[in-house]
Amino acid sequence: MKVLLFVFFVAVAFGCSDSNSKSAFVGEVPKSAAAPVGTISSESIYQLPDTFETQDNKKIVLSSFAGKPTVVGMIFTHCPYACPRLTADIKGIEDKIKSKSEDVNYLLISFDSERDLPNQLKKFSNDHALDENWTLLHGDENTIRILSVLLNVQFQKDAEGNFSHSNIISVLDKNGVLVFQKEGIDADPAETISAIKQLL
């Protein structure tokens, strides 16, 4: 009898909590950008808990870049004009701080969740002779949109599957806090370089 009642109690309790708090549970598991993680600074972009894939097909979260300043650009590899230029601009910045370049992460994040899979990113990386300080990231559409909002980058997919987007180079400090942004291709890199040097 006791056993039966106990079983009944458990069933009721579980049945109840399941139907009433399922959504609460989903809310507590940080699936979205919106949940603070660990002890990361409240201003840090590294709070984004979502997983990306690198050009070497490794799964990675943004907080893995903590510890060094990080230079970030958002691009897509089928981009005929602006993205190679933006990449070249960031390479130019790397060259100018060359003695310390291994102390900085260079990050390119693709808008193109559909086509820019790790092997395509690897190809782009090879074509542009990007060294080991560079990481190229693929993420799902939702994650990329959230990241674009965090980085104030506007973008839109067009009918051909290409993207119109703003060209912004962002500098994050070693905790992932956005400290400097420069908009435009072929922009004067002096300010960006001094922003990075202040973090070294």
Add this chain to the structure above:
Amino acid sequence: MKYFLSILIATVFFCAANAQKKAVLSEKKMVTVSSGNYKPFFVTKNNRPIYVAAFKMDESAVTNAEFLQFVKANPQWRRSKVNRIFADTNYLRHWKSDVEIGESNKKIYNSPVVNVSWFAAEAYCKWKNKKLPTIAQWELAANGAPKNFKYKSLTDFILDWYTKPNPRILPNVKSTYQNQYGLYDMNGLIWEWTFNFNSFIASRDSRDKSEADFKNFCAGGAINVVDKTDYATYLRFGYRASLKGNYCISSLGFRCVKDLK
């Protein structure tokens, strides 16, 4: 034995009480918006009408009472706990406290929640197993023909609304008009967040920084819009372009959508 029984009884009661509480805020009704082609408002070389598959949309904006449930279940979204990167200092400023809308605010329990950021809106929809509508989805839905309308056109109605100051007490949801899909208040009550509000809208001079963007958009964007007389839509796109993800504004709320299974 008695002990077990009392727990059992308490549990059953708790369930019943909870169920009742839930019943007060029953699941929000969603209506189907049929598929259609959305013509992007800004015409460029590469944007053609976008096919939008049929989807379900909340029939009205998310209310204060509904948002309170989310905040209670997700402490990281309480006013005192939220990170500034996700919501500015205006976040839920019209509420009495972290988890109280306030007795004196009774009239707005069923009004659209405002002063919520894009990140908060996105997290709410995710919590409900829904999503924020894309611009194409929202515009297609809002284009639905109004029912029993006394205005000459939707544009006239919207422009009339734009000229009025925000009411001191925001009216309840379903207090304006309903459209052909069964959606309430797509215009006339609040502005609403869209998932891709930060879409790129006009080619800009690369030397410009963000403050100049808006000016540039005003000057350059008008040339290539679908319908130059649709000033209402023009203002809506300008408004979206001026937002950032952590902005919390007293006239800006949201509703969620879901794919049709």
